[in-house]
Amino acid sequence: MEKILQGNYAIARGAWEAGVKVACAYPGTPSSEIIFAISSQYKKDIQAEWSPNEKVALEVAIGASFAGARALACMKHVGLNVASDPFMTLSYTGVKGGLVIVVADDPYAHSSQNEQDSRHWARFGKVPMIEPSDSQECKDFTKLAFDLSEQFDTPVLMRTETRISHSFSPVLLEDRRESLIPIGLDLKDAPKYTMVPIYVRMRRVVVEERMKKLEAFADEFKYNVMEINDPKIGVITSGVCYNYAKEVFPNHSYLKLGMVWPLPKKIIREFFAKVKKVIIVEQLDPFLETEIRAMGYKIFHGKDVLPSLYEFNPEIIEKAIKGKRYKPPKERINVDELPKRPPNLCSACSHRPFFYALKKLGVFVFGDIGCYTLAAAPPLNAVHSTVCMGAGVGGAFGASKALGKEGLGKVCSVIGDSTFLHGGITPLMDIVYNKGNATTIILDNRTTGMTGLQEHPGTGFTITGEETNQIDLEVLVRALGVKHVRKVDPYHIKETMEVIKEEIERDEPSVIITVNGPCMLHRREKRKFEHPYYEIEIGNCRGCGMCLDIGCPAISWREVMGEEALTTDGHKRKGVVSINRLQCPGCGVCQQICKFESIVPGKA
Amino acid sequence: MEEKVTNVLLSGVGGQGTILASDILCSVFHEIGYDVKKSEVHGMAQRGGDVTTHFRFGKKVYSPLIKYGDADFLISFELLEGLRYINWVKKGGKVLLNHQEVYPPAVNLGKMKYPEDVARTFKKLFKGNAFVIKALDIAVKCGDARAINIVTLGAFSKFFDIKDEIWERNLLQHLPEKVHQLNLDAFREGKMAV
Ligand SMILES: Cc1ncc(C[n+]2csc(CCOP(=O)(O)OP(=O)(O)O)c2C)c(N)n1
Numbered sequence: 001m002e003k004i005l006q007g008n009y010a011i012a013r014g015a016w017e018a019g020v021k022v023a024c025a026y027p028g029t030p031s032s033e034i035i036f037a038i039s040s041q042y043k044k045d046i047q048a049e050w051s052p053n054e055k056v057a058l059e060v061a062i063g064a065s066f067a068g069a070r071a072l073a074c075m076k077h078v079g080l081n082v083a084s085d086p087f088m089t090l091s092y093t094g095v096k097g098g099l100v101i102v103v104a105d106d107p108y109a110h111s112s113q114n115e116q117d118s119r120h121w122a123r124f125g126k127v128p129m130i131e132p133s134d135s136q137e138c139k140d141f142t143k144l145a146f147d148l149s150e151q152f153d154t155p156v157l158m159r160t161e162t163r164i165s166h167s168f169s170p171v172l173l174e175d176r177r178e179s180l181i182p183i184g185l186d187l188k189d190a191p192k193y194t195m196v197p198i199y200v201r202m203r204r205v206v207v208e209e210r211m212k213k214l215e216a217f218a219d220e221f222k223y224n225v226m227e228i229n230d231p232k233i234g235v236i237t238s239g240v241c242y243n244y245a246k247e248v249f250p251n252h253s254y255l256k257l258g259m260v261w262p263l264p265k266k267i268i269r270e271f272f273a274k275v276k277k278v279i280i281v282e283q284l285d286p287f288l289e290t291e292i293r294a295m296g297y298k299i300f301h302g303k304d305v306l307p308s309l310y311e312f313n314p315e316i317i318e319k320a321i322k323g324k325r326y327k328p329p330k331e332r333i334n335v336d337e338l339p340k341r342p343p344n345l346c347s348a349c350s351h352r353p354f355f356y357a358l359k360k361l362g363v364f365v366f367g368d369i370g371c372y373t374l375a376a377a378p379p380l381n382a383v384h385s386t387v388c389m390g391a392g393v394g395g396a397f398g399a400s401k402a403l404g405k406e407g408l409g410k411v412c413s414v415i416g417d418s419t420f421l422h423g424g425i426t427p428l429m430d431i432v433y434n435k436g437n438a439t440t441i442i443l444d445n446r447t448t449g450m451t452g453l454q455e456h457p458g459t460g461f462t463i464t465g466e467e468t469n470q471i472d473l474e475v476l477v478r479a480l481g482v483k484h485v486r487k488v489d490p491y492h493i494k495e496t497m498e499v500i501k502e503e504i505e506r507d508e509p510s511v512i513i514t515v516n517g518p519c520m521l522h523r524r525e526k527r528k529f530e531h532p533y534y535e536i537e538i539g540n541c542r543g544c545g546m547c548l549d550i551g552c553p554a555i556s557w558r559e560v561m562g563e564e565a566l567t568t569d570g571h572k573r574k575g576v577v578s579i580n581r582l583q584c585p586g587c588g589v590c591q592q593i594c595k596f597e598s599i600v601p602g603k604a
Numbered sequence: 605m606e607e608k609v610t611n612v613l614l615s616g617v618g619g620q621g622t623i624l625a626s627d628i629l630c631s632v633f634h635e636i637g638y639d640v641k642k643s644e645v646h647g648m649a650q651r652g653g654d655v656t657t658h659f660r661f662g663k664k665v666y667s668p669l670i671k672y673g674d675a676d677f678l679i680s681f682e683l684l685e686g687l688r689y690i691n692w693v694k695k696g697g698k699v700l701l702n703h704q705e706v707y708p709p710a711v712n713l714g715k716m717k718y719p720e721d722v723a724r725t726f727k728k729l730f731k732g733n734a735f736v737i738k739a740l741d742i743a744v745k746c747g748d749a750r751a752i753n754i755v756t757l758g759a760f761s762k763f764f765d766i767k768d769e770i771w772e773r774n775l776l777q778h779l780p781e782k783v784h785q786l787n788l789d790a791f792r793e794g795k796m797a798v
Binding site for chain 2 (some may be wrong): 002112135163167168169184239242243244246247248268278313318328329330331332333338339340341342343346379381545548551553555556558575594
């Protein structure tokens with residue numbers, strides 16, 4: 001049967017068909033759907049989990065593999081940075097049950113903190129990497145990856161990127177086949193799995209030998225395909241870039257690499273012999289180009305014309321290769337002048353009033369990664385640094401060390417609940433252990449909001465919706481040694497400001513945790529607001545725009561003239577605001593900000 | 605079957621149901637024998653930002669993304685989002701616009717004006733190839749404002765010679781049973797709107 005599947009769902013399907021037993025991930029765009037699909041469609045056969053972070057996800061997969069099960073770990077590109085420690089040594093131990101790591105790149109950083117090219121991990125870690133170019137290949141390659149993993153006793157990296165993970169195309173469905181490797185641990189395996197120096201040195205040799213075998217295999221790999229059309233120009237490419245290039249240059253010859261590491265050198269040499277000139281089309285870094293140049297070949301075009309930055313599309317490739325011969329389509333209007341529509345915090349989101357409070361206090365906010373990073377945008381402008389998950393907590397400590405007592409009351413870190421459990425606990429431990437005074441603020445909206453509301457160890461539910469232990473954040477931070485722990489309701493701005501002020505001025509470590517502020521999109525937890533919505537007393541509104549400072553999507557301002565340019569009690573005004581009732585859940589934050597009491601509860 | 609690939613660009617605002625509409629398009633054109641690809645393009649999650657979906661069908665589709673300036677159809681669920689992608693439509697391409705305004709932040713803040721006369725601009729530039737419908741009104745009449753995507757799909761179905769039975773069956777496959785009648789109504793009303 002053929003079904004239209006998203007790339008990530010096709011990977012999930014492939015894992016199921018391959019007989020995978022354990023699948024682990026921490027969410028991250030564009031990879032999150034894989035484990036979600038597994039947990040919702042194949043939970044009978046595959047134990048799926050949201051792990052607290054990517055390192056743990058990979059470690060759990062490693063254990064499952066050592067015990068003979070096929071295991072999958074999925075993450076976004078930066079997730080592999082977090083998991084890189086086990087990854088680099090896993091290359092030495094090899095596997096027992098097949099182990100595949102899916103790593104999803106995000107060129108253009110649509111939803112990421114950087115734009116790194118994961119292919120380097122394959123070379124760095126000395127493991128094979130395959131790269132599918134559509135959903136069918138996502139499924140087929142996943143299955144192949146498990147076979148390769150067992151055949152060569154190696155973890156296998158499968159790289160996707162946004163346009164593969166998030167595109168849909170038809171996929172032929174097949175049945176599940178259980179792996180032939182028996183489940184079980186063997187005490188005699190210790191030298192293979194115990195990476196102490198003496199065994200490391202032994203495995204080191206194995207890794208190099210494996211790489212040689214894989215190089216030979218690459219030349220036979222059936223997904224490294226040569227397509228000889230017009231021999232004047234040959235294109236070497238992989239993944240989604242193949243599709244873009246095919247689209248604009250259908251008559252060129254192609255070498256499409258299904259395996260991007262190690263490279264099939266024999267096939268590459270054949271290709272160079274068959275075509276006159278070679279163009280290398282690859283997104284992000286000149287990975288293939290560097291390797292192929294090192295083989296001694298001259299390249300007609302590569303990164304000399306194609307950008308190393310951002311995401312490709314057919315137009316970018318056509319324009320770069322054709323140069324002056326490229327004719328852009330006619331522009332009908334200049335769309336750059338249109339108002340943009342950037343993402344925004346949802347209406348009534350509990351992050352909004354909290355950041356408004358921080359902004360009023362004028363503190364430097366070491367932010368972190370999550371929906372709350374959106375508070376970096378105007379009009380809130382209340383996040384002043386974001387590096388990686390968990391970095392804000394240690395960052396605020398570092399800044400307070402640099403500033404000394406001068407820094408008291410001027411710095412704090414803000415981190416989401418999921419991010420705190422991912423990477424915020426150890427830096428908080430550091431603040432206490434090393435006698436810091438930084439304040440850590442945990443915005444507990446009861447879910448992993450940004451990536452689509454996944455469960456985590458603080459929600460009390462597993463990926464399949466089963467009830468489980470729920471971490472009590474206060475107990476946790478007290479156990480780390482934090483003595484001053486405050487809880488605030490973020491919807492009460494004044495009180496929130498007071499608590500923040502007291503804690504950031506305190507010369508001791510402290511933690512503030514928000515309560516009763518679940519994500520507005522949460523299905524299970526909802527905050528009850530007192531009123532169904534708020535409205536503007538239009539006669540009274542001065543049009544001062546104070547309420548616009550929170551950037552609420554429901555509030556808008558318009559210019560007024562003539563009679564309308566006066567309030568009922570005769571004050572001059574330039575405009576008035578209005579609240580879109582359909583978009584207002586009635587959080588009442590704007591009402592607390594209005595100095596003229598012009599915002600009033602609406603009636604049900 | 606036509607060799608050539610047809611490109612349909614859908615644009616709208618997060619929450620308007622662009623994605624469901626394109627899912628249905630995928631299954632309809634796949635059912636009648638085409639290769640299909642679609643790709644959703646949006647920035648940091650869905651939080652109110654603009655959303656576009658590239659849908660392509662043909663004998664063999666390579667790129668999941670439409671080439672700039674190469675769209676045969678633009679379906680926009682919101683006026684400003686239609687305007688934003690106006691240059692994507694190829695010469696002779698068709699535009700289907702839902703006449704609805706959703707203010708972006710800069711307009712809400714009073715810093716910029718919402719573009720005026722968007723529908724007129726389209727009519728002027730595309731003449732008989734611009735179709736404007738009031739999908740929101742129709743959806744509300746059918747019982748749920750959220751059905752604007754299905755109303756629009758109904759209107760879009762008129763551009764093709766595909767049996768209603770195929771459209772409607774695929775549509776229902778993507779929707780929970782309790783909203784089946786409502787969406788069938790929305791689809792049929794949409795067809796009458798162009
Ligand atoms: C290493 C790494 N893994 C995953 C992600 C993807 N990601 C971005 S934000 C986020 C979690 C946000 O959840 P939370 O901290 O609870 O904040 P919320 O979005 O709910 O406000 C994740 C998983 C990432 N950016 N980096």
